Structures are given as C-alpha cells and as structure tokens.
Amino acid sequence: AQSVAQPEDQVNVAEGNPLTVKCTYSVSGNPYLFWYVQYPNRGLQFLLKYITGDNLVKGSYGFEAEFNKSQTSFHLKKPSALVSDSALYFCAVRDGSSNTGKLIFGQGTTLQVKP
Amino acid sequence: GAVVSQHPSRVICKSGTSVKIECRSLDFQATTMFWYRQFPKQSLMLMATSNEGSKATYEQGVEKDKFLINHASLTLSTLTVTSAHPEDSSFYICSARQWAGGAYEQYFGPGTRLTVT
Numbered sequence: 398a399q400s401v402a403q404p405e406d407q408v409n410v411a412e413g414n415p416l417t418v419k420c421t422y423s424v425s426g427n428p429y430l431f432w433y434v435q436y437p438n439r440g441l442q443f444l445l446k447y448i449t450g451d452n453l454v455k456g457s458y459g460f461e462a463e464f465n466k467s468q469t470s471f472h473l474k475k476p477s478a479l480v481s482d483s484a485l486y487f488c489a490v491r492d493g494s495s496n497t498g499k500l501i502f503g504q505g506t507t508l509q510v511k512p
Numbered sequence: 513g514a515v516v517s518q519h520p521s522r523v524i525c526k527s528g529t530s531v532k533i534e535c536r537s538l539d540f541q542a543t544t545m546f547w548y549r550q551f552p553k554q555s556l557m558l559m560a561t562s563n564e565g566s567k568a569t570y571e572q573g574v575e576k577d578k579f580l581i582n583h584a585s586l587t588l589s590t591l592t593v594t595s596a597h598p599e600d601s602s603f604y605i606c607s608a609r610q611w612a613g614g615a616y617e618q619y620f621g622p623g624t625r626l627t628v629t
Contacts, residue, residue: 429615440518440605441556441620448615487555493615500546500618502555 399424401490403503410478410510418473418486418506426494430471432462435485435505444486447471448493458482478510515539516608518621525596525628532592533624535606541586542608546618547579550603562589596628 400423410416422428429448433441445456452464462473471488486506492498515538525531535545543564548556560581561569568581578600580592589608593600603625607618 433620438603438623438625440516440622441607443617443619446613446615446617448613485553491616499558499561504555505553507553 399490399492399501401488401501401503403488403506405506407507412480412510412512413477416475416478418508420471420488420503421469422490424490424492426492429491429493431489432473433487480510480512483508483510514610514619516619516621518606518624520624522625527597527628528595530592530594531596531626532590533604535589535621537587537608540610544609545583545589546607547591548605550605598628601626601628
C-alpha cells in the first residue's frame with residue numbers, strides 16, 4: 398500500500414531564510430512524487446514532480462525538491478523564503494508502475510513565513 | 513494550459529436538498545477525473561474516480577447513492593450531493609488527469625465550499 402508522511406504540522410521560518418518541508422513515502426513500485434501548494438479556500442496548485450532522472454527537481458516559485466531513494470524522502474526546499482510562500486503544502490505519491498495508480502496525499506504542512 | 517474549473521465556488525443549501533457541483537477541463541480532454549473531499553486543515557480524501565462513459569469507482573466508505581457522479585463528456589464531470597445534511601458540509605475539489613511529460617499528471621480545480629444548514 399502507498400502512504401505519505403509529512404511529519405510536521407507546521408513549519409515556521411523567517412523571511413529570507415531557507416525553508417524545508419519534509420516528506421517521506423512508501424510505495425511498492427516506482428515512486429512518482431509531487432508537491433502541491435494550497436492557499437486558503439483554493440484548490441491545489443502544482444509545484445513540482447519527480448518521475449525519473451535527476452534527483453534534484455526544480456519547480457515553480459523557486460521551490461525545489463530532492464528525491465532520496467535510500468531514505469524514501471522527497472523534501473521540499475527553497476533557499477530564501479517569502480512571506481507570500483505562507484500556505485498549506487501537500488506531498489503526494491503515486492505508484493508509477495501502474496497508470497491507474499491513485500495519487501495519495503500526505504497530511505499537509507502549514508508553512509508560516511514571518512517578516 | 514491544463515486548467516480545471518469548478519462551479520459553483522461556494523454554495524449554501526438547506527438540509528434535505530440536493531446540490532450539483534460541476535468540474536470542467538477547459539483546454540484538454542480528460543477521460544478520468546477525481547473527486548476529493550477536504551475537511552478544515554486536513555488532507556484531501558479521495559471519494560471517487562470518474563471515468564467518461566462508465567460508472568464511477570467509489571472509495572471504501574463513500575456512499576455512491578449519496579454522492580452521485582456523472583462523467584458524460586470528456587470535459588465535464590458532475591458530483592451531486594443528494595439529500596444533503598450538515599455533516600456533508602465540506603470543501604470539495606475535483607481534478608482531471610492528463611498525460612504529460614511521460615506520466616499522468618493531475619490538475620486540480622479551485623474547489624467548491626458546500627455549507628448545509
């Protein structure tokens with residue numbers, strides 16, 4: 398069975414500092430990994446994905462994530478946080494071995510960036 | 513590209529009535545769409561997978577007679593909450609799937625806030 402864990406309910410960081418939002422996953426086949434961001438009362442916006450290739454994936458708004466197979470992690474990072482990055486972030490995984498695999502979401506992590 | 517819309521964005525209805533929510537893929541065709549439910553500050557819970565021209569596949573614990581899904585065209589799926597009750601109040605989000613960059617990618621609608629009084 399697939400699962401995703403985001404161990405932190407909330408991450409607080411000062412504007413201008415680097416940020417990390419953690420994600421670990423479990424999947425039986427090839428992991429397809431995604432990060433989404435959600436602003437209040439809005440749907441999910443795609444940030445980035447890992448399918449194959451380079452372990453470091455660059456996405457929208459200056460975010461990046463590193464796929465670590467041995468640690469089964471896909472942490473989201475940004476070198477310099479902005480107040481406007483404050484939102485709810487979801488990590489998701491799908492079993493890439495099956496085209497009909499479902500997207501499973503983590504619990505979500507609230508990122509709070511303070512000026 | 514790859515925009516998904518939902519209508520309405522917000523709806524308030526009385527207990528016992530039915531509400532229909534539309535999900536449209538605006539610039540691509542989607543044979544498969546998904547319906548999720550999200551409680552405040554919680555993750556998305558997959559309710560059902562909607563396939564164009566066939567019956568939806570419901571997740572365990574989701575009442576198919578209460579949450580009717582129709583995917584009559586390649587750009588439209590609808591979710592009807594029948595005989596709504598206050599406990600059905602929630603944020604409903606749909607997504608549509610498209611093949612992109614070597615894998616299926618899901619694009620999400622902006623969500624519909626349902627309040628049942």
